[in-house]
Structures are given as C-alpha cells and as structure tokens.
Amino acid sequence: MNIRPAYFRDLARIEQIHGEAQNGDETATQLSPEHPVPQATVLRLWYAVSKTLSSLVPFSVAGDILFVAEMPREGIVGFIQAQATSGKPQTLQILNLCVDASASGHFAREQLLIHLMNHGVEHGIHRFLVRMPVDHALVRLFLKQGFIQLATEQILYSDEVPTAEGFSLRPAKRDDLGAIYLLYLRTTPSHVASLEGGSLKVWQSGFADGAMARMGRDETRHYVHEDPGVVAWAAIRPASATRPAQLSLMCDGHDPRLREAVIDAALRELPGGPVSSVLRHYDSELIRCLRLRGFEVYGTQVVLVRDLTAKVRLRASVSRKKPVLIHARLARSVPTETSPGLRVLNGTRTPSSPR
Numbered sequence: 001m002n003i004r005p006a007y008f009r010d011l012a013r014i015e016q017i018h019g020e021a022q023n024g025d026e027t028a029t030q031l032s033p034e035h036p037v038p039q040a041t042v043l044r045l046w047y048a049v050s051k052t053l054s055s056l057v058p059f060s061v062a063g064d065i066l067f068v069a070e071m072p073r074e075g076i077v078g079f080i081q082a083q084a085t086s087g088k089p090q091t092l093q094i095l096n097l098c099v100d101a102s103a104s105g106h107f108a109r110e111q112l113l114i115h116l117m118n119h120g121v122e123h124g125i126h127r128f129l130v131r132m133p134v135d136h137a138l139v140r141l142f143l144k145q146g147f148i149q150l151a152t153e154q155i156l157y158s159d160e161v162p163t164a165e166g167f168s169l170r171p172a173k174r175d176d177l178g179a180i181y182l183l184y185l186r187t188t189p190s191h192v193a194s195l196e197g198g199s200l201k202v203w204q205s206g207f208a209d210g211a212m213a214r215m216g217r218d219e220t221r222h223y224v225h226e227d228p229g230v231v232a233w234a235a236i237r238p239a240s241a242t243r244p245a246q247l248s249l250m251c252d253g254h255d256p257r258l259r260e261a262v263i264d265a266a267l268r269e270l271p272g273g274p275v276s277s278v279l280r281h282y283d284s285e286l287i288r289c290l291r292l293r294g295f296e297v298y299g300t301q302v303v304l305v306r307d308l309t310a311k312v313r314l315r316a317s318v319s320r321k322k323p324v325l326i327h328a329r330l331a332r333s334v335p336t337e338t339s340p341g342l343r344v345l346n347g348t349r350t351p352s353s354p355r
Contacts, residue, residue, distance in 0.1 A: 001108060003115040006066040006079060013076045014068065021098040065092070067115055069099070069108035078108040080116050084125060085210035092120045093209070094130040097138060109141055117145075117306075126308040127206070134302045147304040151192055152281040156295040157244070159274050164264040169223035169234060174216050177204065179230035180250075187250055189282055195305060208248055211235055223269060225262055232258070234266035244274035249286050256285075263289050 006014065069078045078099030085091045097112060099105035117128060130142060134152065172180070181200050184207065185193055197203030204213040211220050225232040235248040249266060251259050263286070277295065279287050280303075291297070 001104070001111055002070045003067055003111055004070065006068045010068055010076055010079075014066075014079050017076070017078060017098050017100050018096065020100060065116065065119065067112060067119075069105075069112050071104050074102060074104055077102060077105040078112055080112040082116055082120075085205050085213070090125045091127040091129050091206045091210075092116070092125045094128065109138070110145070113141065113145055117308075121308065128306045128308075129206070130304050131301045132304070134300050139302065139304070142304050142306075145306070147306045150195060150303040150305045153278050153301050153303060154281070154287055154297050155299045155301065156277045156279065156287065156290050157274065157298045158276075158290075158293075158295045160294070161267050161270045161272070161275050162293050163268050166261045166264045166268075167225075169225050169232070169262070169265045169269065172215065172222035172224045172233070176222075176224050176230060177212065177215065180212070180224065180233050183230050183233060183250060183252065186252060187282075192282075195307060208235065211237075211248070221269070223266065225258075225265070227258065232262040234262070234269070236266070236269055238271060239273060239275075244276050245270060247275055247277040249277065249279065249283070251286065253285055259285060260289060263293070267293065 065082045065084070067080050068076045070076050079096070080094065081096040082092050082094045085093060094113075094116070097109060099108050099112075120126070120128060128147070129150075130147065131153065132138060132142075178200065181197065181203055184197055184203060188197070196206055204210075211218075211222075214220065215222055220235055220237045223234045223236075224230045231252040233248075233250045237246040237248075239245040247266060247270060249263065251262050253259060276298075277290060279290075287297075
C-alpha cells in the first residue's frame with residue numbers, strides 16, 4: 001500500500017469515495033445530507049454541505065493536507081484530509097477520513113492516520129484533533145491510536161434569531177486576550193483546560209478552531225462584557241455560501257440574569273438569517289438558554305485529541321548509598337609459617353603496633 005499526497009487527477013476518485021462513505025453513514029447518524037446543519041458542518045468535518053468537491057477539498061487554503069492510499073490493482077482506496085490551525089504551536093485538525101468498502105480500504109484507515117501523524121511530527125506538529133459523530137464507526141480507530149476524549153459538543157441551529165432589549169456588548173481587542181483566557185479557565189473543567197489551554201499561547205492556537213489567534217485579522221467579530229472584569233465573551237463568524245453564521249459563547253455562570261442578558265446581547269449582534277452554535281457538554285446552561293430562544297439540537301459530536309508532547313511523570317529509581325572511601329595508611333606484610341601472604345593491619349596506631 002502506497003500513501004502519497006493527492007494530485008488533481010485523483011479528485012474524481014476522492015469524490016466518489018466520499019460520496020459512498022456519506023451515503024453509508026446516513027443510517028448510522030442522526031442527520032441526512034440534505035439537512036441544513038450536517039454533523040459538524042461549522043467545522044468542515046466529515047460532511048460537506050454541497051456534494052461537490054470544491055467544499056470538500058479547498059486546495060487554495062494554506063495548511064491543508066490531503067493524502068490518498070493507493071493499491072497496485074485497486075487504485076485509490078481511501079483518503080485523509082487535515083488542516084493546520086493558525087498560530088504556534090500548531091494543531092493538526094483532521095477533517096475527513098474516508099475509505100471504500102473493500103478489504104484494502106479497511107486496512108487503509110489505520111495506515112492513513114499513522115502516515116498523517118508522522119507527517120505532522122516531521123513538520124513540528126505534535127497535537128492532533130478530530131471531531132466526529134458520537135456513534136461513528138471510526139471512533140474506535142482513533143482511540144486505538146492513542147486519542148482521548150476531550151469533550152462532547154452539541155450543534156444548535158435556528159432559522160431566525162430572536163431579539164430582545166438589553167445592554168450591548170463591547171467589541172473586543174487583542175488586549176483583552178489575557179482576560180478572555182482567564183474567563184476560559186474559570187468556565188472550563190481543569191482536565192479539559194490542561195490539554196487545550198495549558199498556556200495562553202496553546203489556548204490561542206487551539207481554542208475555537210484557532211479563532212483567538214486570528215482576533216482582529218479575519219472576518220470573525222469578538223465581543224466581551226465586563227463586570228468589572230471580563231465575565232462574558234462572544235464571537236460571530238458571518239455566513240458563507242456553504243454554511244450559516246456561527247455563534248460562539250462563553251459566560252461566567254454565577255449570575256443567571258447576567259447569562260440571559262449576555263445571550264440576548266449576542267443574538268442582537270447577529271445578522272439576519274440562519275445561525276448555528278457549537279457548545280460543549282459543560283455549557284449546559286448556555287445550551288438550555290439557546291433552546292428556550294428557538295434553537296434546536298441537530299447533532300452531537302465527540303472531540304478527540306492526541307498530544308504527543310504530553311509530559312509523563314517517570315518513577316524515580318531507588319537510590320543506593322555509595323560506599324564511603326577513607327584515607328588508608330600503608331599496610332605491612334607479615335610472613336606466616338604456612339604460606340606467604342599479606343595481612344591488612346589496622347590503620348590506627350596503638351601502643352602495641354610496631355613502628
């Protein structure tokens with residue numbers, strides 16, 4: 001089996017494999033391809049809104065990686081697609097892993113994944129992330145390769161955004177990154193934060209698909225609310241031709257009235273039309289508030305991560321006491337009647353010791 005980068009001539013076969021895998025997943029997932037919010041569509045994972053390869057394989061995007069598995073007789077039997085996040089350290093996010101139904105395709109899944117991770121390590125990328133439906137057949141493959149579950153996310157969707165009166169959010173600046181990071185640490189379980197946001201630099205490159213590293217440099221608009229420090233954050237990514245607008249939220253949960261007001265303020269900043277939001281399982285109060293405002297849960301996905309730079313605590317070996325060497329005096333040989341030899345005398349002088 002030969003794992004190699006994809007070429008332009010491979011696109012027709014890649015699209016065929018992707019279509020077959022998508023049709024096979026229809027019975028195993030909660031959604032259909034015609035659904036307005038396919039599973040993880042906001043993150044371009046596992047499904048494409050349109051069935052053309054233009055949305056599946058964006059070769060024009062810097063950092064995209066596409067490998068194919070090729071057999072001598074069968075030809076291309078599978079492919080894997082990933083994209084590196086912006087900022088340092090980089091995270092390689094796996095977008096698609098599709099193989100055909102043959103025996104060669106079955107064995108190609110593991111080979112493609114291993115090849116991708118080796119490629120990332122060679123280019124200084126040591127963290128790998130993937131999102132997929134919770135009941136997807138490939139979850140077991142990733143767990144076998146050392147991935148662990150970071151979180152569970154729910155995809156919410158609404159055709160129209162309800163509006164309500166209230167205060168307004170302040171547009172965020174890059175100077176607010178430190179305060180937003182502290183808000184993240186307060187609202188995120190420690191076992192998740194230690195992997196995803198162990199430091200400000202790691203958090204910027206990995207959180208919200210790298211949106212924090214691009215703050216002020218792309219079309220995503222960031223907002224904060226202070227009381228007196230930053231107690232809420234919202235990010236709005238405008239809609240495109242293939243996906244609805246996306247709303248990201250983070251709010252300190254101590255004051256329910258503040259949470260309700262922040263959500264209403266964030267919804268007022270949204271443009272008209274459909275909107276989706278991806279929230280994690282520990283954001284249950286935010287999910288409840290959005291559902292009360294007409295949002296519906298259209299899918300659940302699991303977030304798996306493998307970090308090859310994770311520190312491992314090694315058990316220290318039991319130290320042994322070294323023998324202590326002391327200054328030795330000269331030893332004298334004393335002849336014996338039986339056999340010649342040496343006898344070591346006591347180094348300390350006594351009255352009976354010969355000089």
